[in-house]
């Protein structure tokens with residue numbers, strides 16, 4: 343029966359049944375900690391629930407790790423490094439990483455459906471995530487073989503060489519917006535460079551990384567990857583404070599990033615931070631409007647706006663503003679908000695009720711400031727989705743650039759629009775936020791696009807496209823959006839330290 347001919351109650355029942363059946367089929371058997379290749383209970387014996395954001399139902403209970411578990415995982419990771427992984431040649435590491443990619447390719451559909459259950463993203467987007475996860479492992483498999491040092495000219499009696507060596511054991515903390523993809527962003531370069539990892543996933547979405555590790559247990563030597571599920575304060579903080587890790591890599595809020603950096607400073611640990619954003623997208627009057635609308639929809643509504651790179655501030659030239667906003671609001675209203683397990687759904691629920699509240703508080707700020715809501719501004723008008731964490735795609739105009747909804751990261755499907763005539767004034771405003779993660783430029787003049795890209799204070803600028811994340815592309819922020827780069831070969835370098843060897847000769 344098509345969903346259009348069903349009553350609200352029938353649709354609700356169908357969603358519930360679809361999710362219950364999928365959960366029974368897909369939730370992994372092992373929801374324990376994965377340390378040294380073994381599935382173990384947390385030291386405290388405590389667990390926490392992970393819920394389906396579409397139905398509110400509990401999907402499973404994972405182990406709430408704490409500092410004792412982190413200690414155990416770090417020690418085990420060092421044993422694995424000393425006894426096994428540091429003996430692996432680059433070719434052997436390449437084979438392991440390639441097999442991880444093959445596993446994801448072969449199990450992509452199940453992993454995608456499980457990601458949709460745990461995170462709420464539309465299945466079509468979860469499938470893209472899984473293609474990327476597989477491709478990232480294949481990319482980093484290849485990168486493991488290209489790990490070269492330099493020979494440095496010196497005087498006639500000395501030869502200087504550099505070699506890139508792994509740190510040994512690294513700590514990695516990931517968020518809930520792209521759960522399995524973020525684990526690949528972290529594990530891929532760390533393992534390629536020859537490190538062992540202690541990984542803490544977000545408490546909201548532990549399931550796909552648990553299923554992945556269950557599936558690749560035979561591929562990974564014991565202790566090379568150790569997973570401690572749990573809360574930020576109890577498991578993440580002790581990992582970032584641990585004296586025996588040599589590097590910490592974190593993706594999440596700028597607020598927590600600051601505390602991670604302070605902890606790293608205590609131990610003089612290397613650090614990579616990939617933090618928040620409030621990215622501008624600049625539309626020039628010569629832009630092809632249809633392309634510009636498509637790019638803008640991807641930039642702000644992909645993954646329900648739960649994307650650090652989301653293009654959440656639109657700067658549209660006054661000559662095309664009316665036509666553009668009309669096209670964009672129509673496209674936003676055409677998004678299919680429904681059960682994310684359905685192929686046709688293009689906007690799913692937010693990950694948690696807490697995240698919905700956060701988004702709604704910013705919407706309220708804009709309403710209090712009498713901003714114009716071109717579309718959206720609340721929950722979608724669909725009773726069948728009442729149990730889920732849904733927020734309608736929202737487009738706000740006529741809002742002050744100083745408003746907190748404009749200055750701060752919303753991490754929801756909410757876009758603010760600003761009209762411009764003078765390029766310099768527009769650029770000043772586009773750069774007038776604490777963040778500097780990403781930006782977009784839409785124009786048919788590539789020369790102008792390059793000049794604009796150079797003026798934007800952002801680590802990544804997309805021209806006539808947005809949210810394209812190939813594995814080889816270094817990604818990371820300027821200003822308070824972070825330090826260092828994720829993915830690409832630069833990420834592998836970030837997981838190594840340079841040893842310089844000077845050899846005397848006659």
Ligand SMILES: NC(=O)C1=CN([C@@H]2O[C@H](COP(=O)(O)OP(=O)(O)OC[C@H]3O[C@@H](n4cnc5c(N)ncnc54)[C@H](OP(=O)(O)O)[C@@H]3O)[C@@H](O)[C@H]2O)C=CC1
Nearest residue numbers: 516517543544545573574578579594595598617650751753
């Ligand atoms: N850059 C990005 O991609 C992301 C940005 N954000 C931004 O952050 C906002 C809040 O989201 P939230 O999930 O709370 O983000 P957090 O920064 O709190 O969470 C990210 C990760 O850090 C862990 N964590 C939390 N506190 C600590 C701590 N003190 N020490 C070490 N690790 C910690 C979390 O664990 P736990 O899950 O248990 O809290 C999670 O694994 C979002 O609304 C969004 O604006 C959020 C996620 C991703």
Ligand SMILES: CCCCCC/C=C/C(=O)O
Nearest residue numbers: 470520649650651809811
């Ligand atoms: C179309 C795939 C989008 C991948 C986005 C990766 C985002 C990372 C982040 O939010 O940190």
